Amino acid sequence: MNRAPICVPCRLAAIAVVVGCAGAAFAWTAGWLTPKRITAPHIINTFESNYGIHTGYRRNHAKGLCVEGWFESNGNGAQVSRAAVFAPGRTPVIGRFAIPGSNPGAPDASTPVRSMALLFQLQDGEQWRTGMNSVPIFVVRTPKQFYSQLVASKPDPATGKPDPAKLDAFFQANPETLPFRQWLKAHPPSSSFANTAFYSVNAFIATDAAGNQHAVRWQTVPEVAYAPQTAAEKADPNFLADDFSTRFAGGPLRWHLVLAVAAPGDPTNDATLSWPADRQQIDAGTLVLQRAEPQANGMCRDVNYDPTILPNGLKPSDDPLLAARSAAYAVSFNRRTREEANLTQTHGGAQP
Numbered sequence: 001m002n003r004a005p006i007c008v009p010c011r012l013a014a015i016a017v018v019v020g021c022a023g024a025a026f027a028w029t030a031g032w033l034t035p036k037r038i039t040a041p042h043i044i045n046t047f048e049s050n051y052g053i054h055t056g057y058r059r060n061h062a063k064g065l066c067v068e069g070w071f072e073s074n075g076n077g078a079q080v081s082r083a084a085v086f087a088p089g090r091t092p093v094i095g096r097f098a099i100p101g102s103n104p105g106a107p108d109a110s111t112p113v114r115s116m117a118l119l120f121q122l123q124d125g126e127q128w129r130t131g132m133n134s135v136p137i138f139v140v141r142t143p144k145q146f147y148s149q150l151v152a153s154k155p156d157p158a159t160g161k162p163d164p165a166k167l168d169a170f171f172q173a174n175p176e177t178l179p180f181r182q183w184l185k186a187h188p189p190s191s192s193f194a195n196t197a198f199y200s201v202n203a204f205i206a207t208d209a210a211g212n213q214h215a216v217r218w219q220t221v222p223e224v225a226y227a228p229q230t231a232a233e234k235a236d237p238n239f240l241a242d243d244f245s246t247r248f249a250g251g252p253l254r255w256h257l258v259l260a261v262a263a264p265g266d267p268t269n270d271a272t273l274s275w276p277a278d279r280q281q282i283d284a285g286t287l288v289l290q291r292a293e294p295q296a297n298g299m300c301r302d303v304n305y306d307p308t309i310l311p312n313g314l315k316p317s318d319d320p321l322l323a324a325r326s327a328a329y330a331v332s333f334n335r336r337t338r339e340e341a342n343l344t345q346t347h348g349g350a351q352p
């Protein structure tokens with residue numbers, strides 16, 4: 001049966017509409033149509049204009065080291081999540097400890113915050129990646145506030161430090177930052193990565209074997225007792241790495257992976273708010289770290305610790321920071337790994 005031919009101009013118009021829509025979607029995603037919308041490249045460009053480009057390094061948490069070990073699950077996490085990592089048994093882990101900031105040569109005492117990032121390599125090929133900080137809550141609630149804080153923190157060329165008046169104006173205009181600032185005042189920086197607790201800060205949704213959902217946050221609680229940073233440590237720009245070498249020479253280091261389970265009504269979309277301390281805490285097992293190595297050629301160098309890479313049984317919550325983190329980390333990862341091509345250090349196996 002002969003079909004009526006479609007007119008050539010109509011065909012061309014249809015093609016033009018499809019190409020136009022694809023182009024518009026691309027332009028919108030790239031932020032060309034909404035130059036005031038804050039995109040991941042805007043955020044990473046601001047890190048770079050504030051603190052310079054440190055070729056081949058993460059745009060934030062640039063100074064760090066790699067670690068290797070495993071997670072020994074005791075099975076208790078299965079109460080809230082069907083993820084295979086919570087079944088009893090061992091899961092290999094590639095981790096990274098770091099301090100926030102864009103300068104890989106910054107002295108350790110330049111910040112009171114430390115971070116731990118973990119990649120759990122599940123047996124079925126799935127991964128769970130998480131990046132945790134040593135403060136249980138975050139300084140801001142939204143990606144827009146994160147960007148505004150970055151802008152307000154731009155170092156003054158005269159002093160090399162942020163203008164206190166601009167930072168103060170930001171804090172006054174954003175009172176959500178208060179609990180974070182108060183926590184830091186009440187908790188002097190730790191003397192070691194090994195005696196520090198780390199927190200997911202963002203909430204996630206765990207699904208158990210029966211399909212029930214539970215909002216959770218997690219933390220790693222060290223077996224080594226907390227001690228504050230000493231004056232001698234403060235004077236050593238690399239005391240955190242030095243301390244780690246000494247400690248690993250004496251054997252593995254351990255943290256307990258603890259899941260805090262929200263009660264109905266606890267906020268999952270606001271990382272500036274803590275959950276009440278009486279919420280159920282599940283000790284899901286022990287993170288055992290055996291050795292550290294420099295990041296320059298280490299296993300963690302080419303890992304993007306994107307917190308939205310999760311195994312079946314865990315998924316992101318409605319916290320707006322999670323998608324923003326994922327997007328910003330990807331831009332940082334793409335830039336730094338592209339730069340690595342021009343560096344002398346070698347490392348295969350990038351995990352974007």
Ligand code: HEM
Binds near residue numbers: 061096097131
């Ligand atoms: C919109 C909010 C945020 C932005 C834009 C942001 C930005 C970044 C960037 C660009 C990196 C470097 C990523 C890479 O090159 O691999 C990074 C690393 C990191 N961030 Fe964030 N961040 C945000 C929120 C948070 C929050 C809420 C936490 C709390 C736990 C956090 C913890 C970390 C950690 C632990 C790392 C180091 C990961 C590693 O060792 O590779 N960030 N962040």
